[in-house]
Amino acid sequence: MVAQRYVEARAVLVSAIASGQGKTSVTAALARKLVKQGKRVRVFKCGPDFIDPMILERASGATVRSLDLWMVGAELCRSQLAAAAEADVLLLEGVMGLYDGTPSSADLSREFGVPVMAVIDAAAMAQTAGALVMGLRDYGPVQLAGVIANRVASEGHARMVAASLRDISLFATLPKQARSLPERHLGLMLPDDVNDIDTLLDELAEQLVFDLQAWEAMPPVRFAIPDVASAPDRLLAGRTIAVARDQAFMFIYPHNLDTLRELGATLKFFSPLANQPVPAEADAVYLPGGYPELHAQALAQAGAWQASMRAAHAADLPIVAECGGMMALAATLTDQAGVTWPMAALLPGAVTMRARLSGLGLQGLPTAQGQLRGHTFHYSQLETALVPAAHTIKHPSAQQGEAWYRHGSLSASYFHAYFPSNPAAAAALFTRNTA
Structure with missing residues (x-):
């Protein structure tokens, strides 16, 4: 022993x-x-x-x-x-x-x-x-x-x-x-x-x-010092994931990026605010949360970025959009001053900033690979005719939490996932034809 x-x-x-x-x-x-x-x-x-x-x-x-x-x-x-x-x-x-x-x-x-x-x-x-x-x-x-x-x-x-x-x-x-x-x-x-x-x-x-x-x-x-944990299966080996990273998309756990790399993915960062398109070599796209409401005008004018997102969606590339990422993919975003801006329009619906907190707390998303844990924290609200594919479960109350939407190859929610809690579920989000 x-x-x-x-x-x-x-x-x-x-x-x-x-x-x-x-x-x-x-x-x-x-x-x-x-x-x-x-x-x-x-x-x-x-x-x-x-x-x-x-x-x-x-x-x-x-x-x-x-x-x-x-x-x-x-x-x-x-x-x-x-x-x-x-x-x-x-x-x-x-x-x-x-x-x-x-x-x-x-x-x-x-x-x-x-x-x-x-x-x-x-x-x-x-x-x-x-x-x-x-x-x-x-x-x-x-x-x-x-x-x-x-x-x-x-x-x-x-x-x-x-x-x-x-x-x-x-x-x-x-x-x-x-x-x-x-x-x-x-x-x-x-x-x-x-x-x-x-x-x-x-x-x-x-x-x-x-x-x-x-x-x-x-x-x-x-x-x-715990025993060395076994590395996750390299379920994303050979795949390149484009990750949005700038002042509008900054809310991402360092461990999420670590997990994607451990799963075998190559990460390629790009800036929607700088009107950079999705990298051509991308097999999937990750739009984390952030402050799109503070940069709505720049995002509305980022024609190359918006067009590349629509092209990625049409090409059936898996797109994972969390909170602020989802907001930027709606049809419109109304900021705190009441000004409405056109967004990338991958997700039918309109996002409006609210004066009060709309969601807060630990939640878990049920998936075919088991529960993927994370949290929610947002001041905006999405109005959409889409029927949620699932809902998160609040912890510890077990009540219904955030809506999780699937629209073609797009997965979108106010839920921020913590990938190390279930690497297999995280990998499935970035894999084509995931149910």
Whole structure:
């Protein structure tokens, strides 16, 4: 019997009582500060998310991958953590509040023995901080590494917060910011859309006051090295998949691209925004989600791209369009200003942006190869006469989720699939004549 092997690294899961407390700003500031001190830092994002990982990747200088006990699965989470433990520091940014969701950030903390670093918005409190943090610690309970107080007004304010914590360490403070990471309807703005993003991250890192000795005194976390998983069958060997990638189509899990390559596919990237047509050598096309509503005019005027998409559809090339990708293939897209733009018109119907969230949460798509897991998050609505070929199933309620459409060789849905959850199902999406 082979003995279990382990690797070690200092690691914390950065969480809070809710969204909006500053988890991403604090995690980015901590990552950037540790990198500047010469540490090798790897950051993970808990739960389904595309935008926060881009900010955290910019802050740390390394690819940020997803952790989720349901969508990603415990084994792949364990493999990622063990592989990353060659770094000096692992930072895991939680999702929503510490105990929100099924599974929650607290579940992930306990599964892998990673202590929680609680972020609190201290702007409108002082001594009550202690009651709040003790509740976070004891409700689960979870192992608590310490507290980072965000939006602290002064050194005196920090001392009051620290005194209220009793036996819990105030690990760091971040003062109120004259400006913060800018947001839009789907969350934080993309890093490339913020002109001085690196200056802003440097400012956050510089203003984060933390005790390096306390950090070095934290015991490292041991991560079990799992057995090497067998590679998936090369079901896409010899195929070239054209992947849209630009500011309109940026929402894609790095592991999705890894999985397609492991399945044997060659990936060829192209930019609809630059009016680049589908590459001639493509055997299939992948349009991931993103912000087509912010670039509707450019997409409407991208005649070469639209014509190439229609030609690919007529030639029966498998086309997979997720969320923003689907929006760009509808007949029209009405943006947030109420202006209607012509799109590629592969999918009959009209997309309209809404003021309120239209879909959110973990979901799974039933397929002939088993369930393909993923999530949904969108502010638009598609009106179409097409009858859905299937619906996703919400997790954990098991209620009906997003419509999944088949129109010729096109598969389209607001559902964002996480390909490693079922590589065979992912391969089938990019294979001709898939039922």
